Amino acid sequence: MILFDFDYERADTLEQAVALLARLQGDARALAGGTDLLPGMRMENIRPGLLVSLSGIEPEAPQVLADGSIRIDALTRLATLENSELVRRVVPMLAQSAHVVGGNQIRQMGTLGGNLCQEVRCLHLDQKHDYQFVAPCYKRGGTCCYPFPRNAPEVCWSVYMSDIAPALIALNAQVEILGETGTRRIDVEALFTGNGLKPLALSQAELLRAVLIPAAAPGFTWGFHKSTVRGGLEFGMAVLAVALQLAEDGRTCTDARIVVGAVREGPVRPVAAERSLIGKTLDEERMEQAAADTSRVVNPLPHHGFSKRHLMDNIRVHLRRTLARALQRARDQEAGR
Amino acid sequence: MHETGVVMLDVSKGKDVRVGAVAGAQSRTRLISLCVNGEWHEVAVKPRIMLVEVIRDTIGLTGTKASCESGICGACTVLIEGRPVLACITLAVECDGKQIRTVEGLAEGEKLSVVQEAFLDQGAVQCGFCTPGMLMSATALLERNPKPTRQDINKALEGNLCRCTGYNAIVDAVLQASGQENVKPVMK
Ligand SMILES: Cc1cc2nc3c(=O)[nH]c(=O)nc-3n(C[C@H](O)[C@H](O)[C@H](O)COP(=O)(O)OP(=O)(O)OC[C@H]3O[C@@H](n4cnc5c(N)ncnc54)[C@H](O)[C@@H]3O)c2cc1C
Ligand code: SF4
Ligand code: FES
Ligand code: FES
Numbered sequence: 001m002i003l004f005d006f007d008y009e010r011a012d013t014l015e016q017a018v019a020l021l022a023r024l025q026g027d028a029r030a031l032a033g034g035t036d037l038l039p040g041m042r043m044e045n046i047r048p049g050l051l052v053s054l055s056g057i058e059p060e061a062p063q064v065l066a067d068g069s070i071r072i073d074a075l076t077r078l079a080t081l082e083n084s085e086l087v088r089r090v091v092p093m094l095a096q097s098a099h100v101v102g103g104n105q106i107r108q109m110g111t112l113g114g115n116l117c118q119e120v121r122c123l124h125l126d127q128k129h130d131y132q133f134v135a136p137c138y139k140r141g142g143t144c145c146y147p148f149p150r151n152a153p154e155v156c157w158s159v160y161m162s163d164i165a166p167a168l169i170a171l172n173a174q175v176e177i178l179g180e181t182g183t184r185r186i187d188v189e190a191l192f193t194g195n196g197l198k199p200l201a202l203s204q205a206e207l208l209r210a211v212l213i214p215a216a217a218p219g220f221t222w223g224f225h226k227s228t229v230r231g232g233l234e235f236g237m238a239v240l241a242v243a244l245q246l247a248e249d250g251r252t253c254t255d256a257r258i259v260v261g262a263v264r265e266g267p268v269r270p271v272a273a274e275r276s277l278i279g280k281t282l283d284e285e286r287m288e289q290a291a292a293d294t295s296r297v298v299n300p301l302p303h304h305g306f307s308k309r310h311l312m313d314n315i316r317v318h319l320r321r322t323l324a325r326a327l328q329r330a331r332d333q334e335a336g337r
Numbered sequence: 338m339h340e341t342g343v344v345m346l347d348v349s350k351g352k353d354v355r356v357g358a359v360a361g362a363q364s365r366t367r368l369i370s371l372c373v374n375g376e377w378h379e380v381a382v383k384p385r386i387m388l389v390e391v392i393r394d395t396i397g398l399t400g401t402k403a404s405c406e407s408g409i410c411g412a413c414t415v416l417i418e419g420r421p422v423l424a425c426i427t428l429a430v431e432c433d434g435k436q437i438r439t440v441e442g443l444a445e446g447e448k449l450s451v452v453q454e455a456f457l458d459q460g461a462v463q464c465g466f467c468t469p470g471m472l473m474s475a476t477a478l479l480e481r482n483p484k485p486t487r488q489d490i491n492k493a494l495e496g497n498l499c500r501c502t503g504y505n506a507i508v509d510a511v512l513q514a515s516g517q518e519n520v521k522p523v524m525k
Contacts, residue, residue: 001386001390002385003385004385005363005383005385006364006385008428008430031428034428035408038427039408039426042426043407053430053431079420102496103496104474104493104494105421105422105423106423106496108420
């Protein structure tokens, strides 16, 4: 049971949901799978007066468009994503990133849109506030921050933990957003503000409608890794997503996108490290250097008991391996052809 | 077995009660119908009531456990339309018209299901608190994938925590239930 009262409406269309959210300005929330929102309401981190359920809206099946890009409905369940033959074939990195979210039940309930729009996390936030950490922190509208008491007022260093967002950013994907005045399309990367207090660049009455991923060009290869302690049902210590474009020799990098997730208020792209790979032959030394540079610039926020030092080493090691795996994947594909 | 009837849940009107969809109004109580293990139940619920509370407190099927109540442990796993979901973070109002299966629906009368028998045989039950959730996740897996590998089983049971068994006996039990060669029955 949730400890406060709220009302519930079920929308038949996404347009209807947007209209309901607009009418209630600020006091209403969209409910997709509920796996992020309902635990948050149970802890009373969020206290909406109305939930607008999207569960009555049937998601469209993933489809490949005329230009080769793939369009995926934001209401698609993560289990559908990880098991879809089409998604696994056309965007295997997306299927892989959905496969590592939570446990099976979370993937059966959770949706793509909800995953991208999930709340940032902090140990001091994600618990009931009746025993310890009672006074609200900045994130809950209060006047303190427990783990970082010396922070300037209203700086919240909570961490955004989506496993899927880094993969989508590496893939240069866009989101289609439905608002009161129609739809707009932005890069997935532009969805994140980098501000823990308001992590998403969405207004109250805007909803994600779909994710669009451009077609992969010849020479494309990828690597994805979620670094965890147990290897199951766990938020990442870091999520590494890498998309590389290789020249015909299979070694020279012509484009690189690197994304590190689960270490800051939003996913981070180490642009300088990406550039250091472009036009170069990808050998071990160069990948090692790019990983070390990334680890330095990302400046991970200590979270879930991990120190900054530890998280930096973790990013360096796992990014190097993820880059190496991407290269190996390209070689295996070449050999298999 | 169980009475089917209208039961009012949550009629509390404390100062805790918040503004509803229309400013100043309280949330509406809704009448929902659920088919649990083949039997329809009509229940009146406030939106804030979870499926696990309806199953346990209203319908009276206490096999489904409520433990962490925040989506982490899997003890509350039930099947909605055949999919394993967490009843502790599912609003009851979201389940109107749905087919739900709980651990009580696995046995046919006195005859345990193959998965239940295998759990007994392998000693995959100690305190038993995780068992109903484990059984539901395992049942859903075997219905979708009758011959899973150990890796498939690990992945399917990833969302079910057990503090007692160390998991090996549970994974063995699921393998045994799937009728595969690579696990020896312990007692049979
Ligand atoms: C035990 C546990 C483990 C988890 N592990 C992971 C993990 O490993 N990795 C990970 O990434 N996440 C994890 N999560 C978080 C979450 O469950 C998933 O990210 C899930 O995909 C969220 O989707 P949902 O549909 O359930 O979202 P909901 O809870 O329904 O919604 C989340 C937020 O997004 C908003 N929203 C929903 N749909 C839309 C839309 N279409 N447009 C705009 N806003 C929308 C909601 O209003 C809400 O604010 C975990 C959660 C739990 C409880
Ligand atoms: S980091 Fe953010 S969520 Fe955590 S205690 Fe500080 S203000 Fe609150
Ligand atoms: S009680 Fe539902 S997941 Fe723990
Ligand atoms: S048997 Fe005790 S928790 Fe699993």
